[in-house]
Amino acid sequence: MSLFDILVKQSPNKVFASLLLGIIAGLSFAFLMPLILISLEEASTRLFQSTSDSSATFLSLEVSNIRFAVAYLCLFLTIMISKAGSQIIMSNVSIDATRALRLRMYRHIAKLRIRDIESIGHSNLIVRLTTDIGNIIGGVRVLPVILINIVTIIGLLGFLVYLNVEVFLLLILTIFLAIVSYHIPMILSVRFFRHARHYTEILQESIRGLILGSKELKLNDSKREYFYQEKLRSTEDEIRSGARKGWYTMYLAISYGDLLSFMVIGLVVFVIQNYYAIDTAELIGIIMALLYMRGPIAELLNVLPALPLARISLKKVHDLFNDYPAENTQIENQKIAPWDKIILNDVVFTYKNQLENADISDANDFESSELEPSDLSTADNFAGTNFSIGPIQLELNRGETTFIVGGNGSGKSTLAKVLALLYKPEEGHLVFGDSVICDKNTADYRQIISAIYLDFYLFDEILDAKTSELTETAESYLKYFQLDDKLSVNDNEFSTIDLSGGQRKRLALLVSFLEDRDLYIFDEWAADQDPEFKEIFYTKILGDLKQKQKTVVVITHDDRYFKHADKLVTMENGKIRDITTKDKKSVEAEVSEVQLTEEQLA
Template identity: 35%
Template sequence: MKFIKLLFAEAGDGRTRLLLISILPGIVMAVVIALVTTVSNNSNSEELHVVEMGFFVLGCATVLFTMNRALNAMTALVSGFLDRTRQSIAQQVRRLDLTAYERIGPTRINEAVGRDLQTIDETAPAVVALIYFVMQLVASALYIGYLSVLAFGVTLVCFAAAAYFYRRSYTDAEDLWKAATASESAFRLSLDHLLAGFREVKLNARRSDDLFANYIVARSHEVERLRVESGRGFNRGQTVSDIFFYALMGAIVFAIPHYVSEASVPSKITLVIVFSSGAIGSIIRTLPMVARANVAVESLHRLEQDLAAATPAAPNGNTQGDAAIFDSLNARALTYTYTDPAGGPAFSVGPCDFQLTAGETVFIVGGNGSGKSTLIKLLTALYEPDSGSIRWDGTPVTGANVEAYRSLFTVIFADFHLFDRLYGIDEVDHAALQRLLVDMRLDDKVSFQDGRFSTTDLSSGQRKRLAMVVSRLENRPICIFDEWAADQDPEFRKYYYEVLLPELKAEGRAVIAITHDDRYFHFADRLVWMDEGQITRVEKTGVEFA
């Protein structure tokens, strides 16, 4: 079982201690059961069994104490594993390049950190109970062997047959649960489309019906079908196990007494088996939980393998720190090709040449799908180009300096994420922040207190203006804005082109702006036109020069 192996591997040097305190309660409980059967079959019922009572109390106290220690140890073990795994996944994700991140996808990462780790957390205590009940059964079987070799043989045959048939059902049921988990991921993807695309769905009844009937409902039914079949497999295994348990009970009560000389032996064995029935039932109820945890461990392991394979090796040299100095950027023959799900080539960008100097304002212009945003991702080194190179102040951008190079940029993407805190800004200039909020007409809607913005629940235009506040506070030498003015009213659109961009230029910052606002093109030093992934022309002051 992958899950149990994982837990004891995580225990490290403490695995022997964890195993011992998990095994001991089951053995002691079997001794307690043996004591109870012995006392209950004692013919002198008027005698007070003080010694036996003392051993009974001691045994029960030992079971309670060791079980509590085992559960506490398992809780600490799993909590530590979850903490390390969450941090490890987050660390690997932050080291991915954008291409790898888009290929793996946030949904899969969220499912691992959410669903899979939660399943492991919830199932871990059940492992202690599983070991407890298994050891109780083993010790009880040995006690039956002490009472009668024949009864012991019958017990072993029944237990072995029950375990064999349950294992067959368990394996099939576990495979069905894996399929149900995969189908649930597909269902959640469809549901995400409904939630993220609510406006688009609301405006198109045919899209709404298609998404709901053919994907959400169909995939939900598939999850239901697979889970029902998986549950039936586990239940079938339990039923078969119960058959052998009742067969054992019948053999002990009706057959074994004819082959043993001591009259009290059958009743003792019967009591042991009755006590064991609870352990058998608990084991059968626990195993499906362990099966689900096995699936979670496999899913988590595959994600960690994919993340490790996609995470670049740490480069030699210092990659930390902000890059405060920028004079020029020179990109030559950059190319990048997207791939389809089958791995074949799809849309391509390049080869593209691009130059930028400090204090220069460049507008990138082109239709939707012309490659503007992809070019930005290449220039910022979010995408690693298939070919071509970038030079920063004459120095090639490589793995050794790419982190410092990226720190040249502050970017507001078209699909930007707005953080509620100023992460990475150690000392906040509250006076400057307040001035920026006033400039963006947000001072009556947003405040900065306790290290965070009071709200990010704003209109799309206001969210972009708050993102601009953050961008200005980051104080980077290169500013990139992807259709920032698209959601602004005429007043702020005019402010953006006629006031804000000239201010940035006056501060010596380079600005790259993706825009369609041709009435403001004269505020750019250069216009870069793109079409079908190519830079088709470059204009300066209305004069085409490349």
């Protein structure tokens, strides 16, 4: 899809009107020069066989050649109205088109698989939504200007045909060669801009690290200096180098293009007239037309740099749609059948090759802690060959509290995302009651799950319909989570989310309680809590959820609270090593495979 396609798809009738007005403006511009020459050369018989006009008085001013003066005024008003109208209409269409494109991107990103979002990277997505969309808007808005000036140039070339066909053909050849030579540096500048654009994405991630990793950098001067030199300064140098080369080359091309008309005039005056019979009137007309053509060419060259930038950004946006398709899931509003257990039957999930594509939570375990020698093999699994969990054989009962424990990078958070239906297994099945999870029902079953992960995001409002009942419930939960003295809820909006890490997690848990789901997943939720509230979480909050017959999965390292779990699942290197039940009976991890009926698998 091109820039023009975006506009036509948005509003074809308005685009047609804008183009028509642009053509009218361009033709009117082109007719100004012949009109001026005719009025100045009354004796000329080659141009429209005109005769001398009589003078007239208008507003106490004497106006000669009244017919030409009126024609000139009409052209002037036509140009002003049609040019402004063309740009206004196209501007409105471009605003609507870019809004529609942004909304489409929002919807597409919301429907992307979590793995794809992690693979693309948050910073790259932000660049596409901000910088790229801005470049596309800039490219779209100059299209009317380009059209008007192209039509003007074509009209003036037609005037040159009228003056002298042979000279016109030679000029066309000269202009063609000049344009080709102009485009060579333009092509080079686009390559340099692509280089700068690539490193702009890298810089976004480095800036994110500078802000979010400020505490770690503050505590280590050598790390901070290395990060500054190798991640920030070197990337900025690459952007500067690409941008400099791109703009230097482009400005050289623009300067060269701006002088094309004078180059052609020089050829006509000093070379071409020696080989072709050109009288003085024709020579003056050709030179005047070429000088007049310089204005549209200069304006054209000024706006052309927006097009390559827009094309690069448009390709990036299209790559997002083409390379990362939306999930093949949608809400069917099916009634969820009652279920008493969740079964993971030989579930396998695999990460692809690189640490940057690995699970964020498990990867952060390595970055935030010192690795023991025994952990290095696990880190290598993330950074080298594919890291996978499974085959996982696990059963979670309704109203049961399950703790998942294990070393850093053992796959706990990955398993939690598989349980939450955020990751789709490559092998095996998840079964809720008698229903096997598939693409058709995944979105529906996600609506009975609530999860708080290590990298959770806290919205500043409750994303639900505003009701007095919801507000009262939220206020009661504020007291329940000991947050009533920190903030309040007004029209579903929190008065503040500027809280400590532990308090933000409590607020996230409050929102989770308001959703009232069947399955709750907490990934190291209590890690940031003070000892008092940690005790409340493991004894009271989990107990209250159990009384409500909620199925709860808790990823934790707090071994002193393991006694509160109905089931303790120990993971190691992506596999379940051991399952211990409430009565301390150890169950083999390789439990007997759950047989699924053909009807369930269908």
